[in-house]
Amino acid sequence: MIRRYASAGAVVTTDDLNAPSVLLLDQIRKTGERQTVAPKGRLEPGAAPLQAATREVAEEAGLTNTHYSAYLGQEAYTFIDNDGTTAAKTVDWFLFRASSTATTPNRDEGFVDARWLDADSARQAASHAQFQQILDRALAIIAWRSARPLPFSKDLSRLVTEVAAGARAALAGHPEAGVGLCGSAARGDLVGGWSDVDFIAWNLPGASSATTELEGTVGRAAHRLGLRASLHLADDKGRDARRLGDLYDMKMRAVLRRVGVDTVVIAGAAPTPAGPEETDLAGDIGVLHKFALLRLSRSCDTLPEREDAARRVLSVLSSAARLLVTHRRPDAPLRLPEVEDALRDWPGDQLRALLHDYNAYRRAGAGNIDQAEQLAARVPSVLMESQRLAEELSQR
Structure with a gap:
């Protein structure tokens, strides 16, 4: 029997999007081993990952005024427990921002220092290679938001x-x-x-x-x-x-x-994991195409109606692109820049071009309704091409 553990933790950064500092804790374990880690800990009965991560940041670093910014995904691995039993562990990671860098490391748990490091120093200091991947994911989100900038809400x-x-x-x-x-x-x-x-x-x-x-x-x-x-x-x-x-x-x-x-x-509680599902990729894109045509055919007289129509049509564009990516790799990251990159070998060029333009529009703050409508008007032809290519791929 495999023993199972569930934990949650956080990459905690300052608010500076251009040069964020990252919180890492130096800990001396009961074995005498010294390690540099981010705040994390086990889920208590009835607790969900977000609640556990918030608690651990407060307990281990003394930071209580933090703000949720993003979910960074779940790390999963197996190991041999102290008694020789095989164990499996999951760690849900979050990106939090701190309003203050004043910390109080929990010495009762072996934490002897709390350091705020720049990105490169944090990568080098972190003891676990898998955490470095989580850290890079957090920094990529921050870098995307720094262009305009788009502060976290x-x-x-x-x-x-x-x-x-x-x-x-x-x-x-x-x-x-x-x-x-x-x-x-x-x-x-x-x-x-x-x-x-x-x-x-x-x-x-x-x-x-x-x-x-x-x-x-x-x-x-x-x-x-x-x-x-x-x-x-x-x-x-x-x-x-x-x-x-x-x-x-x-x-x-x-x-x-x-x-x-x-x-x-x-x-x-988490939902019961679903088993493999047979998908009709071309059919699903066809559903999205039909929806886009329907939304664009409706009369929109007010600014809120125009914004709603453009948002929904561009949303189905994103959904179609993500369907194509997850059809090949179910666990692929799905922020728009990552989707665009994952579709580099997609045979149609219209989809990536429109995704690129839509990502640029969002990154600039998505404030120009005329530009949004121009982007949305391109969606039906892009989805039609994508549906045709998906049908051709299914017949090979």
Whole structure:
């Protein structure tokens, strides 16, 4: 039998997007071994990864005023425990920002120093090679946001923290239910005024008081903080519980399969891992193409209507590109620059060109509606080409 452990930790940085400092802790273990690590620790019963990471940063480094910025994914490995038993461990990693660099290392746990290091020094100092990969992922997110710059949103952090706390209370009595954070709010590339914050709940009856309470929590917090946020519900087959159509079923399945990659559990239990699924890649892109055509055909008279239409059409462009990438590699990273890079060998050139332009638009702050509409108008022809190429590939 394999013994299993679950932990969570955080890459904690300062707010400076151009030259962030990274927090690392020097620890002397009971064995006398000295190591340099980031704050992390085991999940306590009933705790979700975000809650555990926040607790560990406070307990090990004395930092309590931190802000959630991104989910960095899950590290998994096996090892031999002290008694010779084979053990498997997962560590969910987050990117947090600190309002202060004043730290108090927990000497009771062997932490003897806390250091704020520049990126290169942090890479060299970190004791574990796998953590260096997590660190590089965090720094890539920061570098993407530094161009305009696009500061991380403290309101997003407040929203996620508040929804997580509300979900913990709402899920009492539903031990198999859980709530996750997905989309750009999880990947770290949320653009204020453009992006939605997407939460997803599973194993929760749609007509239950818990669902009503959770929906209220999301709605009230989003309204107060001035953010657009949505709660999506998955049924017991991983489809959209509200029966909104094929597009929503497809997105629901995709999000659930990304738990531990770029969907993170913020309250309750993790969903049961889904087995391999036969996908109709060309058919799925066809669904996205149909949706884009429908949205573009509607009359939009007001600025909010124009913005909503452009956002939704460009969203299905991103979904199609991510489908192509995950069809080859299910655990591939899916921020737009990474998707564009992963499609370098894709036979069609229109898709990468439009992704490149859309990524540049988001990186510049996504503030020009005319430009957004021009980008959205290119989507149907790109999806048509992508669908045709996917059909050709399936016949080889």
